[in-house]
Amino acid sequence: MTPSERNDGDEVVALIGPLRRIVAARVGDVHLVDEVVQETLVRVLHARDRVADDALLPYAVVTARNLIASHGRMDATARRNAVRLVSLDEPEDPQETIVRAEEAAAIQTALRALPDRDRETLIAHEVHDVDxxxxxxxxxxxxxGVAARLARARARMRVDYVLALRRVDLPTAACRPALLALSAGDQRRQKALNAGSHLLACSTCAGLSEPLLGRKRVLAGVLPVGLLTRLSRIKPPRPSGRSMQQVGAAGAVIGVVTVVAVLALTGGEPDPQAASPGPTVVTPLPSQPLVIGAGHPALTRPVLVDAARSGQQVRAEDATVLAVPVDEGLWLASGDGRIWVQLTGSGESAFRARPGQRLYFVAQAIQHRQGFAHRIGLHDRDAARRLDRQQVHLSVAPEDIRAG
Incomplete structure (x- = not known):
């Protein structure tokens, strides 16, 4: 353990006492107090390198408050819907349809708020893998320079998406700069704006801080799974000579495709077959990610495909790197088998994988089609055939990987 890691651990441990007192004052269940404090510490550790020292305690307090509120909402929802887990005669919940439409509208608002150049660059890179x-x-x-522009665009889109989805009007002029600094993980800017004190004083920003510090890839973490799938299926012209005209044209096409896909979720002619009533089984989405790594069984292809379709995350714990055949991808051990991990946006990180490394991260399962191996530069015939047959891989940003 390095001195900096030890210091970070001491700072987080020092939060336990204040957090227990704050949570215990709001929650009567002793076991729930422990759960909330532990989950808060985990989230603080995850965001530690993106939060300034003087903002650490305010961020921890706000996170604990949000967890308590979320638990109350989930508990009430579970009690209210317990008898509806299996419904034999009701169509799809209208509330779920409304939620999806609101998400699509929020994404459209956030994309339109970006400058044209940033929007084209972001979608080309995130959805269509233009490096x-x-x-x-x-x-x-x-x-x-492109990586810096992408980072700023992601930070801005996170803020605009959350504001649009929650229909929030920021109460002061200081709110948006503070939220942008948190979303970007810019500690220098956080200190200059005294973001920690602002979070404690502003209840609006306190409620928005946690999703902004989640730091997921913008389109993979913000777009609903259905919309991301539709975008990924429509391929714009790829730049063969990498000329400005070609990539610019591709960006324009992608922008149009994005708006059309968003509108497709919120309108259009209904499917007559889908509209017909029938037995419906309402199954809650899994709350815990799947796990790969030492001591865990291999994840089968059907399990990973289901995870890709439902948006369930996959967590690597002490998972061994078997091979690194390309710069932006690697084979990771999964039980007695292997699974491909695609590194997205590797130009933004100094992370370099090597065989034998033990990795820790949380990834998204992504389905791919025949020819994916060739597209990412995996030219070994046997390895490419194996990857194409798997039809699913894991996607994670290099900056979200920790080597053991």
Whole structure:
């Protein structure tokens, strides 16, 4: 353990006492107090490198408050819907349809709020895997400059998406700069804006802070799974010569496709067959991610495909790197088998995997089609055939990986 890691651990341990007192004052169940404090500490550790020192305690307090509120809502929802887990005569819950429509509208608002150049760059990179080098050449920039632009666009889109989804009007002029600093993980900016004190004083920003610090990839973590799937199926012209005109045209096509896909979720002609009534089984989405790594059985392809379709995450715990055949991907051990891990946006991180490493991360399962191996540069015939047959892989940003 390095001195900096030890210091971070001491700072987080020092939060236990204040957190227990704050949570115990609001929750009567001793066991629930322990759960909330532990979950708060986990989230604080996860966001530690993105939160300034003087904002650590305020962030922990706000996170605990949000967890208590979330538990109350989930508990009330579970009690209210316990008898409806299996329904034989009711159609799809209208409330779920409304939620999906609101999510789609919020995404459309957030995308439109981005400058045209940022929007085209972001969607080309996130949805269609145009790498930072190709984007840099098309814009007379550098991969580092493109990466910085992408990071700013993600931070801004997270803020605009959450504001639109929750229909929040920020009460003061200081709110948006503070939220942008939190979303970007910019500690220097947080200190300059005194973001920690602002979170404690502003209940609106306190409620928005946790989703902004989740730091998931924007389109993979913000877009509903159905919309992301529709976007990924429509391929724009790929830049063969990496010219500005070609990538710019692709970005324009992607922008149009995005709006059409969003509108497809909120309108259009209904499917007559889908509208016919029939037995419906309402199954809650899994709350815990699947696990791969030492001591855990292999995850089968059907299980991973179900995870990709439902949005269930996959957590790697002490998982061994078997091979690193390309710069942006690796084979990871899963029981007695292996699974492909695709690194998204590797130009933004210094992480370099090597065989034998033990990795820890939380990833998204993504389905792929025939030819995926060739597209990512995996030219070994046997390995490419194996990857294409699996039809699913894990996707994770390098900055979200920790090596043991």
């Amino acid at each position: 930072t080098l190709a984007l840099a050449e098309s814009r007379s920039s550098t991969p580092g």
